[in-house]
Structures are given as C-alpha cells and as structure tokens.
Amino acid sequence: MKYKQPYIVCFGEVLWDIFPEGSRAGGAPFNVAYNFHKAGIDVKVISKTGNDDLGEKLRKQIENWGISTEMIQIDKQHPTSTVIAKIDDCNEATYEITNNVAWDYIENIPEYNQLVANAEAFVFGSLSSRNEKTRKTLLKLLDTAKLKIFDVNFRPPFIDTEVIKTLFHKSDIVKINASELRQVIQLTGIEYSTEEQAVKAIQKNFAVKEVILTKGSEGATYFVDEQSYTLPAVPVTVADTVGSGDAFLSGFISKRIFNESPEEILKNAVSLGAFITSKSGACPDYHYSEFEEFKRKHF
Numbered sequence: 001m002k003y004k005q006p007y008i009v010c011f012g013e014v015l016w017d018i019f020p021e022g023s024r025a026g027g028a029p030f031n032v033a034y035n036f037h038k039a040g041i042d043v044k045v046i047s048k049t050g051n052d053d054l055g056e057k058l059r060k061q062i063e064n065w066g067i068s069t070e071m072i073q074i075d076k077q078h079p080t081s082t083v084i085a086k087i088d089d090c091n092e093a094t095y096e097i098t099n100n101v102a103w104d105y106i107e108n109i110p111e112y113n114q115l116v117a118n119a120e121a122f123v124f125g126s127l128s129s130r131n132e133k134t135r136k137t138l139l140k141l142l143d144t145a146k147l148k149i150f151d152v153n154f155r156p157p158f159i160d161t162e163v164i165k166t167l168f169h170k171s172d173i174v175k176i177n178a179s180e181l182r183q184v185i186q187l188t189g190i191e192y193s194t195e196e197q198a199v200k201a202i203q204k205n206f207a208v209k210e211v212i213l214t215k216g217s218e219g220a221t222y223f224v225d226e227q228s229y230t231l232p233a234v235p236v237t238v239a240d241t242v243g244s245g246d247a248f249l250s251g252f253i254s255k256r257i258f259n260e261s262p263e264e265i266l267k268n269a270v271s272l273g274a275f276i277t278s279k280s281g282a283c284p285d286y287h288y289s290e291f292e293e294f295k296r297k298h299f
Helices: 028-038 053-064 110-117 130-142 162-167 178-188 193-207 244-256 260-277 288-298
Strands: 007-011 015-019 022-026 042-050 072-075 082-087 093-097 119-123 148-151 173-177 209-215 220-224 225-231
Touching: 007 028, 015 053, 022 028, 022 053, 028 042, 028 119, 028 148, 028 244, 042 110, 042 173, 053 072, 053 130, 072 225, 110 130, 119 244, 148 244, 162 178, 162 288, 173 178, 173 244, 178 209, 193 209, 193 220, 209 244, 220 260, 225 260, 225 288, 244 260, 260 288
Parallel strands: 007 042, 007 119, 015 082, 042 072, 119 148, 148 173, 173 209
Antiparallel strands: 015 022, 082 093, 209 220, 220 225
8 A cells, every 4th residue: 555645644543522502513532633734744544434314424624624434334233422521610621531432443444554553643542442352453553663653541430540651651652640640650659749850751661762741721831851842832812622632732743753853843732722722623624834924933
C-alpha cells in the first residue's frame, strides 16, 4: 500500500456524543483526527462501528467531512458506541460511556501494520485499551509505530493501573492534564512536591522523552528532555469544553511532526484548544483560515 505523505494515524473510539440538544460525532481520537483534516494533514482513523443505523450514519458523517472510513471496521455483533454527555453550569462536560461496544473489538488486520509503520505519528488514548481485544491490537501496533503519542484520557471506571503503566512505557510523547497527572502519581506511588517534579519522575520512570501538561485556564507546559516551555491560556468566551483537549493535541502534533520550535508547537496547541473551546461541540464547522486569524490575534 502507498499513501500520500505525510499522514497520521489515530486509533480508538469513534462514537456518538448524545447531548440534550442532539447527537454529535465524536470520540477523542476522532476529534484529534478531525482537526488534522482541517489543517490539511492527511489522517487515517482505525476504529470500529456497529452494523446498525447509528454506525451507518456515523460513517456517512465522517465521509461527508472528507475523512476516509477505509480503516474503520464494521462489527456485526456489537453496537455503535454512544456516550451521554452532560454540560454543567461551568460549561464542563461529564460523560456516561456505554461498555461492550464495537470499538472494544478492533481486529488487528494485516493492512494496519504497514499503515502505522509508515505514519509520521500514531495517536492513541487510554480509554480504547479497556477491553482485551482492542488492547491487544493497540499493543501490536505500538510495536510498529515510529512516533507514539499517548493521550491520557481517564474515564472512570475504565482505569487499569498495569495497563496505564504499559502504555507509558511504550510512548514517546504523553499528553496529560493536571488532574490525570495526580491520578497517575497516586497509581504509581511516585513521590513529588511540585507538578514539575511529578512530570520529571514520569519521564524518568517510563523513559518518556516529551510530556505535555495541560492546565485548563492556567495554560500548558511542554517538557522536552531537560527543558520546559510554558504558555498561559488564550482568553476566550467558553461555549463548552468538549474536545478542547483533543484540539490542543491536534494543534501540538500538526507542528511537532514538522519539527518546528517548541515555542511554536506550544503556541499552535494552546491556540487551537482555545479556538475550539470558543465554539460548541468537539468538531465544529470551521475553515482553517478562521483559526489562523484567531491565532494571529492572540500571538
């Protein structure tokens, strides 16, 4: 197989986020992929939907956005994933995630190995590892990927300490928020006094070269080997926070794969995270030029 270069592979859940006002296509890996596509970067999504009406509508929606569904499998036994999403008075989202759905059973088909091996980056999250079937596929693909980017995405009760440790060990870059950092430290028993010490301990214990720590309204810090770079958050009127972390990661990777400076990488990440926060939903309709104008205004 030959693919247009460069391209990125996103692995894991695609689903319907069900809000009081209606359903929206989502899932953390897909949200990341959506923003890559908006940036003009070729992206492949490895996932699975059910052989049902929701699955057909989801694949059609993804195709209508111009993203290939070629690598999204169809499951004849398990349903397409749905998540009940609730937005509180502070515009923060909470999720009720259905278990035993199609993306829990992603098969490792031969085409995936070459696809992942030739990708500029392989992006995955912790949620997709909750079921043994998909977890085995993920671990196999991690052995072939050249740049492995782990989006720590804790969704209780789907948190397994040993699995999390394994994923850290296999990662080149980790994105984690302040709350997840505290949980990881508690799970692993690492002692620390500051967030910086905690991140340094993770880098040392798991041989992770790069860590991106997101801190919501306090901005983000990018740790690269012994260096760190910090930017404050871009002030915006919050529509909701759904997909903001995924947008941040997409903005980060879209500059990281081209080896731009750490300052420029972080600037793009913070800007895209804020831009999506100012809009409703994880995958709002926008032109990339609109984001670029937003970024210019703030930097």
